[in-house]
Amino acid sequence: MTRFTTAIGADPDQAAAWLLKGNCVAVPTETVYGLAANALDPAAVVRIFEIKNRPAFDPLIVHVTGLEQAQGYAEEIPAPLRSLAEYFWPGPLTILVSKGSNIPDLVTSGLPRVALRAPAHPLAQALLHALPFPLAAPSANPFGYISPTTAKHVFDQLQGKIPYILDGGPCRVGVESTIVGFENGQTTVYRLGGLAIEKIEAHIGPVQVQLNQSSNPAAPGMLKSHYAPRKPMILLEKTPWPDEKRRIGLLTLRRRTDLPEHALQIVLSETGDLAEAAQNLFAALRTLDQADIDLIVAESLPEEGLGRAINDRLRRAAAQE
Numbered sequence: 001m002t003r004f005t006t007a008i009g010a011d012p013d014q015a016a017a018w019l020l021k022g023n024c025v026a027v028p029t030e031t032v033y034g035l036a037a038n039a040l041d042p043a044a045v046v047r048i049f050e051i052k053n054r055p056a057f058d059p060l061i062v063h064v065t066g067l068e069q070a071q072g073y074a075e076e077i078p079a080p081l082r083s084l085a086e087y088f089w090p091g092p093l094t095i096l097v098s099k100g101s102n103i104p105d106l107v108t109s110g111l112p113r114v115a116l117r118a119p120a121h122p123l124a125q126a127l128l129h130a131l132p133f134p135l136a137a138p139s140a141n142p143f144g145y146i147s148p149t150t151a152k153h154v155f156d157q158l159q160g161k162i163p164y165i166l167d168g169g170p171c172r173v174g175v176e177s178t179i180v181g182f183e184n185g186q187t188t189v190y191r192l193g194g195l196a197i198e199k200i201e202a203h204i205g206p207v208q209v210q211l212n213q214s215s216n217p218a219a220p221g222m223l224k225s226h227y228a229p230r231k232p233m234i235l236l237e238k239t240p241w242p243d244e245k246r247r248i249g250l251l252t253l254r255r256r257t258d259l260p261e262h263a264l265q266i267v268l269s270e271t272g273d274l275a276e277a278a279q280n281l282f283a284a285l286r287t288l289d290q291a292d293i294d295l296i297v298a299e300s301l302p303e304e305g306l307g308r309a310i311n312d313r314l315r316r317a318a319a320q321e
Contacts, residue, residue, distance in 0.1 A: 001050060004163040008151050012127040015166045019131060024048055026140040026154040027063075027127060028168025029119040031092050031176050031194050032147040032282065033154050034063070034137030035162070036127075039073075042104045045136050049106075051161045054143040059109040060136040061094055061177070062116050065128045070116045073100045073134060078182040080204050087203055090120040092173050092194030096181035107136050117177055123168040139176065140165075144228055146285045146317075149174055153286065174279035175309050180207070192309040194278065211312065228317045229289035229296060235318040237300035237311070246294040251284055251314075253277055253301050264293055274306040281310055285317065 007014075015025045019037065022044045027036045035052060037044035039062045049056055064070045067085045071077065075098040077085070085095055099114035108114050119125065128135065139147040140154045148154045151167035158165075178193035180200065187207045189197060201207055249264040250256070254272050259265060266284045268277035288296045298314045301307040 001161065003160050006155060006159045006162055006165060008155060008165045008167050010123065010167050012123055012130055012166060015127055015164050016130045018163050019044075019127075019135070022047075024051055024162050026148075026151070026158065026162060026165040027124055027135065027137060028151070028166060028171065029063075029121045029124050029137075030172045031119075031174070032149055032171055033140040033151070033165075034124075034135075035140035035158070036063070036135040036137035038131075039063075039107055039134045039136035040102060040104065041133070042106050045104060045106050048136060048138065051158065052138065052141070052143045054138065056106070056109060058138075058143075059111055059115065060107050060138050062103065062107060062114055063124065063128060063135045063137050064116055064118050065125065066090065066118045069128075069134065070095075070097075070118070073103055073114060073116065074098060075100055080187045081180065081182055083204055084180060084187075084200065085118070088195060088199075089118040090125065091118070092120070092175075092177040093117065094177040094179045094191075094193075096179055096190060113181065115179060121168050121172075123166055127166065146229055146289065147176065147282045149279075149282050153283070170279075170283075172279065173275075174281055174283075175306070175313060178309070192312040194306070194309065196305045197308065198305060228319070229285055231289050231293065231296050233296040233298065233318045235298050235300060235314050237315070247292065249288040249291050249293040249296050251288060251296065251298040253299065264288070264291055268301075268310075274301065274304075274310070277301065278306045278310055281313060 018025050024037045024047050027034045077097050081095040094115045094117040096113045103114050149171040151165045154165050173194035176193045178195040179191035181188050189209045255267045268280050301310050
């Protein structure tokens with residue numbers, strides 16, 4: 001693999017120059033930072049899998065400027081998904097649709113549908129408008145590890161593996177996009193994310209939720225174990241507070257005053273705001289993973305709004321393969 005002197009900057013033209021040469025760069029979005037390459041070039045897409053050490057059976061999301069460009073890479077966009085894209089794009093929504101013949105099978109892991117998204121970050125949009133192709137872009141981190149929400153997170157993990165990190169500041173949403181498809185006549189949510197189900201249902205009516213945690217996923221982000229720290233982690237959704245002497249780091253929504261003296265506490269939102277908690281989630285997990293502790297304990301959040309997406313990430317982070 002080629003070694004680079006990794007630069008960080010805010011110039012979309014410089015990022016575009018590297019992408020036009022078939023290289024990968026890191027790109028900011030409102031959700032997390034993505035590791036981007038030309039989605040129409042299988043050789044460039046292969047580099048994404050190599051850099052991330054990502055299994056080829058895990059499909060990628062293709063980033064576009066908006067609905068007009070998306071139509072060029074889909075055989076058909078069902079009416080409910082079209083309506084969602086018209087209303088929520090650009091934003092943290094991914095639609096899963098029948099793929100056009102111009103999308104390489106490598107991008108979809110051989111599956112018949114492609115995941116399309118129009119990111120809301122202005123630098124991501126500037127970059128996409130400067131390119132003659134869409135961008136395949138999973139999260140810019142080693143496969144299975146905590147997703148990056150700042151340029152420094154990307155640099156710490158991928159330094160030397162990519163030539164450029166487009167720095168757009170901290171991610172505003174902080175968890176990946178919600179993935180929605182349409183099958184058997186019903187709109188289906190495959191991955192919980194930065195667009196709450198309540199907002200989707202307010203726009204198009206009831207949806208079904210199909211969060212298959214599989215080693216052969218039908219859509220990106222559906223693997224059972226994912227977003228995981230290196231340290232052991234348990235979720236208090238089902239597990240009682242551990243009665244032991246190990247050094248513990250607690251991830252909690254609001255501050256607690258009843259913890260053991262040896263526990264380190266990371267608070268996602270002092271006011272209990274779920275949007276703020278989502279924005280802080282991956283950075284908090286990263287802080288705990290780097291702390292002088294033996295075990296990460298996470299408390300589940302209310303199963304409403306973005307709390308559902310946060311709990312989904314915590315369950316996957318705590319899962320053991």
